[in-house]
Amino acid sequence: MARIPEWQKYQKEVSSFLSELGFDVRVDETIEGARAQHDIDVSARMSTAGVDILWLVECKAWGRRIPKERILTLQGIVDDIGADRGLVFSESGFQAGAIRATRSTNITLTGLEDFRMNFQDEVSPTKARALDERIVRLLQAISAVWDLAESERKSTLARYSGPSGLIFPKGDPHAVVGVTSHLSRMRTSLEDARFGRWPVTYVPLDLVLGEVFDINDWEGLLFVAEKSMVTCGRIYDHMMTPGSIPVDWRVLQPPELTSLLSSIRGQ
Incomplete structure (x- = not known):
C-alpha cells in the first residue's frame, strides 16, 4: 500500500x-480571481450574521520555517x-520576516494546536x-428614504415605530x-473590539x-x-411596509435580548 x-x-x-x-471545507479547489485562477490547498466557507465568509488556507508540512515570500504570495491570492x-x-514555525x-x-x-486555542x-x-457590513447597508437604506418623493417620504416616516432620538x-x-444613532454606536463598539480596545460600550435602543x-x-x-441588528432591521421593514399600523417597537426586539437587558437591570 502506498504511503x-x-x-x-x-x-x-x-x-x-x-x-x-462548522466550515464548509473543500480541498485542492481551483478558485477564479480577478486576474487569475488559483489552486488552494483548503478553502473554508461559513455563513454568519447574514454574510458569506471565505478563508483560504495553506498547509505547510515542512521541516523548516516558512519564509516571507510564501506569505506574500498568499496575500496576493x-x-x-x-x-x-x-x-x-505550519508546525515548523515562521521566519521573522514572514511574521512581520x-x-x-x-x-x-x-x-493546529495554537489555532484550536x-x-x-x-x-x-x-x-x-460581517455585522458591520450589514449595519452599513441598513444605514444606507434608511438614508435613502429621504430621496423618496415628498408624499411617499412623509407616509413612510409616519410609519416609523422605533425609539425616537x-x-x-x-x-x-x-x-x-x-x-x-444606535447603529452608529454599534459600529464603533465592533471597531473597538477588533482593535482590542476592551471593554466596549453597549447602549440599548431603549x-x-x-x-x-x-x-x-x-x-x-x-x-x-x-440581536440589535435584527431589531433595527424589523423596525425598518415595518416602516417600509405600506398599510402597517403603529406598534411598540419592543415587540420587534428578539425576546432573548429583552430578557438579557431585563436581568441586567434587575427587572
Missing part, C-alpha cells in the same frame, strides 16, 4: 478540524480572490466585520435618529439617559450586536 505523504496527512488534519468548527482571510498552518509581513493584515500564521479570536473579528419626539421625521453597559468579550458583544 500517504506527510503534506497530505497534514492537509487532511487541518481540513477535518475546520469542518468540525487573498486580495485577488477577495477572500476574508488567509491562513498558513502579516502585521495589521488579514493573514494568520498558526499551527485561539479559534474564537480569529473568527470573531470576521463575524464583527433624544431631541426629536415621536412623530417627528427626524425621530429615526433613534435607530441610526436607553435610559446615561445608561451604558460594558462588554468584556466577543461572545457577549456579538450576541447583543446581532
